[in-house]
Amino acid sequence: MKRVKDFIYKDILSVNENSDLRRVIITMKRHRVCAIPVVNQLGEYIGCISEQDILNASVPQYMKSMYNTSFMADLDHIIGHLHDILDKKAFEFTDSSYPTVTPNDSMSYAADLLFRSKKTALPVLEGKMLIGLITRIEILTVSLNGNKLS
Amino acid sequence: MILTVTLNPAIDKILILNGFEIHKLHRLDSREMSMTVPGGKGVNIALNLSALGDETIATGFAGGHEGHxxxxxxxxxxxxxxxxxxxxxxxxxxxxxxxxxxxxxxxxDFGQEIPEDDLVFLLESYERLLNRVDMVVLAGSLPKGVIEDVYRQMIIMAQGHGINVVLHTAPKYIDPLIDSGPFLINPDMRSYHRFMGRPLDGIDAFLQAGREIISYQKNTEFVIFTHRIENVVAVTRKQSYIMRPRDLKIVNMLGYADAYLAGFIHAYRQNLPTADVLRYASAAGLTNIEVLYKEIRDTDQIEANLQRIDVEEVS
Structure with a gap:
C-alpha cells in the first residue's frame, strides 16, 4: 500500500498565529501557494489559511446578507475592507478544521480527502508538528511511474 | 534533526571545461559539463548531510525563480x-x-537586500524550528540589509534551547561572535588569512588561536582550521589534532569545507571518539574534492578513505 510518508512534499514553511494578515498574503504570493499552515509559538500546527478564507473575510458583512439576491460584490468595497483587516492576526482567519493526514495514512485516504474537501494541499502532521504537505500533484504523479494508489 | 541556516544562499552555476580563456566563445562538448545546483555553505552542508542519511531542515532567505x-x-x-x-x-x-x-x-553575486520585516519573520520561524532540532549550522555570508548581530542572536537563541551551534563563515563575521561561545568554530580563511584581528597561518598559529578561544569560551568545544587541507588543525578542550590526507588527488576544491563539516556532524552525532569524528570529517572532505561534484555522492567512498587520513594527536 502506498503511504503518505513516501510522497511528502517536504516544505514546512508556515506562518505564526500572531503574524498579521499582510504577512500571510505576502508569504502566499511569494511562496506560490493557495493555502498556508498556521502554527503557534511552539511550532505546533493549529490550522490553515486558504485564499478562499481570506476572500470570505474580505467581503463586508452587509454584502453577505445580499448574496441571495442578484447583488454583485463591488471590488472597491472588498479591497477597501481587506485593507482594513490587514493588521489582524492570522489566527482570526485560520481554519482549524482544515483536513490533515499523518505519514502512515494511505495515499488512497489522502486522495479521497483531497477530492472530497476540494482543497489544493493537505498538511502532513507527525503529532502536532508539520512535516510537509501532500498536494494534488503528488497524487496525480503517483500513476506516472506505473503505480496504482492502493 | 539538524537545522542549517543559509541567509545568503545561491544557485551555483558550475561550468567544467577545458582551455578556458577570456575573449573567447566556448561551446561545451560532451567531455565538458554545465551544472545548475543549489549553493551557499549551509545549503551545501544540508545536501551532504542528506546524502549521509541525516534528517535535515534548511532555512534562510530565498526569492524569485532562483529561490524556487x-x-x-x-x-x-x-x-x-x-x-x-x-x-x-x-x-x-x-x-x-x-x-x-x-x-x-x-x-x-552579492545577493538580494533583506528588509527588516523579513528578518523578523525569519527569526520567528527560526525560534520555532529550534523546538524540533538538536543541532544548528550557521554558515556563509550575510546578505545586504541584515545586521551583523543576527548570528549572535541566533547562537544565543539556540543555546537557550540547549542546542549546539556550528559556525562556518568568514573571519570578519566570526571575530565579533567568538565571545558568544558557539560549539564549533570553523573560519573560512580560503581568501583571507587574518583571524582574531591578526595575520594567521601555519599549524602553530592555528593551534595557538584555537587554544586561546577554547580557554576563554566554556561553550566552545571545537575550533577547526580546514583551509590548509594538507594539515587540518582541530583544537579541543582536552587536546589538539592534526589531520593529514595521504596521496591527495584534487579534482575540485568546491564545497570542501562544507563536506568536511557535514562529515563531522554526521560522525559526532554517532557519539564516536573525537579522533574518529575528526578522521571521518577529513575523509568526507577528501571524498568530496576527488570528484567533480561539489557535494558527496558516493558515501561508501568515505569509509574507504578513512585509512588515508593520518591523525596526529598534539597535547
Missing part, C-alpha cells in the same frame, strides 16, 4: 525546506573549473 529552483532541488535531495521568501531573487554564483589549466574562476 533552490528549494525544489533541496527537496529532491531529501532535505526539508523552510525558507523565507523575499521580494528580491536568490543570487547566482558562477564557477568555471578549467580541467586543462587546473584553474578555478569564481564570480559570486
Amino acid at each position: 529552483l533552490l528549494c525544489d532541488s533541496l527537496r529532491q535531495s531529501g532535505v526539508t525546506t523552510s525558507f523565507i521568501f523575499t521580494e528580491g531573487s536568490t543570487r547566482t554564483n558562477t564557477s568555471i573549473l578549467d580541467l586543462q589549466h587546473e584553474t578555478l574562476t569564481e564570480i559570486n
Whole structure:
C-alpha cells in the first residue's frame, strides 16, 4: 500500500498565529501557494489559511446578507475592507478544521480527502508538528511511474 | 534533526571545461559539463548531510525563480525546506573549473537586500524550528540589509534551547561572535588569512588561536582550521589534532569545507571518539574534492578513505 510518508512534499514553511494578515498574503504570493499552515509559538500546527478564507473575510458583512439576491460584490468595497483587516492576526482567519493526514495514512485516504474537501494541499502532521504537505500533484504523479494508489 | 541556516544562499552555476580563456566563445562538448545546483555553505552542508542519511531542515532567505529552483532541488535531495521568501531573487554564483589549466574562476553575486520585516519573520520561524532540532549550522555570508548581530542572536537563541551551534563563515563575521561561545568554530580563511584581528597561518598559529578561544569560551568545544587541507588543525578542550590526507588527488576544491563539516556532524552525532569524528570529517572532505561534484555522492567512498587520513594527536 502506498503511504503518505513516501510522497511528502517536504516544505514546512508556515506562518505564526500572531503574524498579521499582510504577512500571510505576502508569504502566499511569494511562496506560490493557495493555502498556508498556521502554527503557534511552539511550532505546533493549529490550522490553515486558504485564499478562499481570506476572500470570505474580505467581503463586508452587509454584502453577505445580499448574496441571495442578484447583488454583485463591488471590488472597491472588498479591497477597501481587506485593507482594513490587514493588521489582524492570522489566527482570526485560520481554519482549524482544515483536513490533515499523518505519514502512515494511505495515499488512497489522502486522495479521497483531497477530492472530497476540494482543497489544493493537505498538511502532513507527525503529532502536532508539520512535516510537509501532500498536494494534488503528488497524487496525480503517483500513476506516472506505473503505480496504482492502493 | 539538524537545522542549517543559509541567509545568503545561491544557485551555483558550475561550468567544467577545458582551455578556458577570456575573449573567447566556448561551446561545451560532451567531455565538458554545465551544472545548475543549489549553493551557499549551509545549503551545501544540508545536501551532504542528506546524502549521509541525516534528517535535515534548511532555512534562510530565498526569492524569485532562483529561490524556487533552490528549494525544489533541496527537496529532491531529501532535505526539508523552510525558507523565507523575499521580494528580491536568490543570487547566482558562477564557477568555471578549467580541467586543462587546473584553474578555478569564481564570480559570486552579492545577493538580494533583506528588509527588516523579513528578518523578523525569519527569526520567528527560526525560534520555532529550534523546538524540533538538536543541532544548528550557521554558515556563509550575510546578505545586504541584515545586521551583523543576527548570528549572535541566533547562537544565543539556540543555546537557550540547549542546542549546539556550528559556525562556518568568514573571519570578519566570526571575530565579533567568538565571545558568544558557539560549539564549533570553523573560519573560512580560503581568501583571507587574518583571524582574531591578526595575520594567521601555519599549524602553530592555528593551534595557538584555537587554544586561546577554547580557554576563554566554556561553550566552545571545537575550533577547526580546514583551509590548509594538507594539515587540518582541530583544537579541543582536552587536546589538539592534526589531520593529514595521504596521496591527495584534487579534482575540485568546491564545497570542501562544507563536506568536511557535514562529515563531522554526521560522525559526532554517532557519539564516536573525537579522533574518529575528526578522521571521518577529513575523509568526507577528501571524498568530496576527488570528484567533480561539489557535494558527496558516493558515501561508501568515505569509509574507504578513512585509512588515508593520518591523525596526529598534539597535547
